[in-house]
Amino acid sequence: MPESASVLEMRGVDKSFGPIDVLHEISLKVNEGEVLCLLGDNGAGKSTLIKTLSGVHQPTRGEMLMDGKPVNFVRPKDAQDMGIATVHQFGGTYPLMSIGRNFFAGAEPTRGWGPFKVFDRRKANAIAVEQVRKFGITGIDDGDRLVGGLSGGERQSLAIARAVYFGARVLILDEPTAALGVKQAAHVLRIVNEAKRRGLAVVFITHQVMHAMAVGDHFTVLIRGAIAADFRKGEKTREEIADLMAGGESMADLEADIEGYMETHEGHPPPPVH
Amino acid sequence: MADTQRDEGSAIGGFSILALFRRPETGAAAGFILIFLFFGYFGWERNFLTALGSSTWLNFASKVGIIAIPIGFLMIAGELDISVGALIPAGGIVLAMSVELFGMNIWLGVLVGLLVAGLIGYVNGMLVTRTNVPSLIVTLATLFVVAGLNAYVSKQLAGTTQHSLQDVGAVSEFVLGDYHSLVLGSDENKVTIFRSLQSSFFIWIVFAIACFYILHVAPWGNWIFAMGGDEESARNAGIPTNRLKIALFMLSAMAAALVGMTEAVLANTASTTTQFGMIFNTIICVVVGGVLLTGGFGTVAGTIFGTLTFGIVFQGINFTTFDKDLNLLFIGALLLVAVLMNDTFRNLATSASTTRKK
Numbered sequence: 001m002p003e004s005a006s007v008l009e010m011r012g013v014d015k016s017f018g019p020i021d022v023l024h025e026i027s028l029k030v031n032e033g034e035v036l037c038l039l040g041d042n043g044a045g046k047s048t049l050i051k052t053l054s055g056v057h058q059p060t061r062g063e064m065l066m067d068g069k070p071v072n073f074v075r076p077k078d079a080q081d082m083g084i085a086t087v088h089q090f091g092g093t094y095p096l097m098s099i100g101r102n103f104f105a106g107a108e109p110t111r112g113w114g115p116f117k118v119f120d121r122r123k124a125n126a127i128a129v130e131q132v133r134k135f136g137i138t139g140i141d142d143g144d145r146l147v148g149g150l151s152g153g154e155r156q157s158l159a160i161a162r163a164v165y166f167g168a169r170v171l172i173l174d175e176p177t178a179a180l181g182v183k184q185a186a187h188v189l190r191i192v193n194e195a196k197r198r199g200l201a202v203v204f205i206t207h208q209v210m211h212a213m214a215v216g217d218h219f220t221v222l223i224r225g226a227i228a229a230d231f232r233k234g235e236k237t238r239e240e241i242a243d244l245m246a247g248g249e250s251m252a253d254l255e256a257d258i259e260g261y262m263e264t265h266e267g268h269p270p271p272p273v274h
Numbered sequence: 275m276a277d278t279q280r281d282e283g284s285a286i287g288g289f290s291i292l293a294l295f296r297r298p299e300t301g302a303a304a305g306f307i308l309i310f311l312f313f314g315y316f317g318w319e320r321n322f323l324t325a326l327g328s329s330t331w332l333n334f335a336s337k338v339g340i341i342a343i344p345i346g347f348l349m350i351a352g353e354l355d356i357s358v359g360a361l362i363p364a365g366g367i368v369l370a371m372s373v374e375l376f377g378m379n380i381w382l383g384v385l386v387g388l389l390v391a392g393l394i395g396y397v398n399g400m401l402v403t404r405t406n407v408p409s410l411i412v413t414l415a416t417l418f419v420v421a422g423l424n425a426y427v428s429k430q431l432a433g434t435t436q437h438s439l440q441d442v443g444a445v446s447e448f449v450l451g452d453y454h455s456l457v458l459g460s461d462e463n464k465v466t467i468f469r470s471l472q473s474s475f476f477i478w479i480v481f482a483i484a485c486f487y488i489l490h491v492a493p494w495g496n497w498i499f500a501m502g503g504d505e506e507s508a509r510n511a512g513i514p515t516n517r518l519k520i521a522l523f524m525l526s527a528m529a530a531a532l533v534g535m536t537e538a539v540l541a542n543t544a545s546t547t548t549q550f551g552m553i554f555n556t557i558i559c560v561v562v563g564g565v566l567l568t569g570g571f572g573t574v575a576g577t578i579f580g581t582l583t584f585g586i587v588f589q590g591i592n593f594t595t596f597d598k599d600l601n602l603l604f605i606g607a608l609l610l611v612a613v614l615m616n617d618t619f620r621n622l623a624t625s626a627s628t629t630r631k632k
Contacts, residue, residue, distance in 0.1 A: 077512070080510075080512075086510075092504075092507045092510065093507070094499065094503030094504055094508075095503065095570070095624070096499070096503060096570045096571040096620075096624070097496075097499050097503055097570070101499065101500075104496070105496055105507075105508065105511045105513065106497070106500065106511030106513045107511070107512065108493035108496050110493055118491050119493045119496060148624035149624045
């Protein structure tokens with residue numbers, strides 16, 4: 001497989017808030033047409049890492065590169081202008097606005113001249129529906145529908161399609177499947193694959209190993225703000241990854257423990273230890 | 275795919291009803307029609323439906339309505355403005371003092387009044403966007419600050435809290451504060467189109483059209499909805515949320531001052547009395563009109579229907595045989611029923627057309 005160009009890169013990035021070190025020596029790279037899965041338990045520093053990538057926070061030490069050139073994002077807008085789009089859970093969609101209006105919020109297409117500009121509803125609806133359908137959401141055919149009536153997966157897809165349409169090159173997806181059912185999550189994963197196929201660099205943040213395995217090319221496991229493991233697709237099994245995320249404690253061991261306990265205690269699970 | 279096409283074709287009748295339910299102002303319009311019929315029936319004997327009778331509640335509604343529309347904008351954007359109660363008298367006394375005390379041209383006085391109001395709105399907006407103190411509290415504070423200034427400045431400059439404002443020109447009277455009637459035809463078969471409508475009613479119409487353009491036609495409307503729906507996302511999408519919010523506070527303050535000025539020109543006097551009642555009136559109109567208190571949803575047409583409904587209920591009791599003491603009870607009941615009805619219609623709106631999904 002030819003090495004594709006790296007779009008966004010972090011080199012030795014530290015981030016501290018006062019005396020508290022949240023990120024430590026983070027180096028990662030995301031390439032064109034690849035999905036980098038960022039795995040980590042709650043509190044591992046995923047959110048801080050995303051916020052640093054998207055320009056909300058600035059790294060305390062280390063550097064960030066885009067297309068091999070050092071960049072410094074002072075505001076989220078800077079990152080956006082460079083083509084880094086962050087899609088949070090349900091973020092960027094407004095439930096009580098129509099699909100067309102949602103899609104173009106902040107960048108409305110207009111007709112007319114001078115001060116008498118008219119929001120071009122027809123055009124907005126047509127483009128929004130077309131773009132969303134291109135991502136395989138065929139259930140949407142009416143741009144006037146309110147987004148609140150869509151499923152969680154469809155809303156995610158709308159947000160992603162929007163980011164791609166407005167020229168995103170790097171797509172940061174913050175737990176896009178976390179609150180979704182199995183079918184909806186599969187929906188979103190298909191969208192991620194489609195974005196990858198179109199040559200976008202995708203950073204996919206999740207703690208669901210199954211979802212990561214389905215779309216990921218490259219995996220980075222974060223534990224307490226540091227990179228605990230970094231490997232490519234096929235190099236580790238699902239169990240190994242889950243173990244890594246749990247902080248080294250083997251899930252298999254845990255299962256064996258519980259089963260052993262239940263055998264000796266008439267089928268009762270062990271009480272929680274704290 | 276072919277199935278979907280056929281469904282659309284065969285369901286044209288059903289679909290248009292669905293589209294109607296999806297319109298956010300449907301609830302407010304239905305409420306207006308119900309209330310209108312109710313008072314039309316019970317007020318028939320006492321001329322509720324005559325031109326003069328209609329003017330009674332239309333004149334009242336127009337003053338509330340001019341302020342209610344920008345209040346509705348703010349509510350859609352997720353904010354409130356209750357300082358309008360003090361800005362109505364502020365507009366009146368600034369105009370009166372500009373003309374009577376400083377000898378300004380009336381139009382210059384109007385401009386000064388709007389500028390003063392705009393400045394107060396700017397302060398409201400700045401305080402809300404910079405401090406993140408809820409706008410209810412900020413405007414509650416400015417309500418009292420401005421009320422205090424109204425009384426103090428009046429006393430200091432003019433020595434009174436009641437200003438007179440003499441008629442100064444036919445045009446300004448006609449545009450700002452006069453009674454208008456339109457009767458077509460000659461003596462035998464004359465038709466009264468309207469009678470004794472105040473200038474503020476026509477100002478309301480013009481203002482409503484302008485506001486409809488801002489919210490529903492121009493791209494800015496999308497910004498207001500987005501800001502109320504999710505301010506963080508709106509800011510991320512490149513919408514200048516702070517500037518927009520300040521502009522909306524300025525608009526509501528200037529609208530309130532304008533109402534105060536029309537009242538002053540009509541009555542030839544201006545008083546510093548704070549109009550606390552108008553604070554509630556405007557909010558009731560907006561909520562009855564289907565604007566969501568938490569932001570992100572609402573229409574100009576809905577607010578207008580809400581204002582008309584409120585106007586009828588507020589004034590209409592005088593045309594019926596009901597005891598006038600029941601007036602406030604009616605308004606309270608109206609508010610509750612309207613909110614429940616609007617909730618139902620909004621749920622219909624969000625779920626609309628999911629039924630078409632295969």
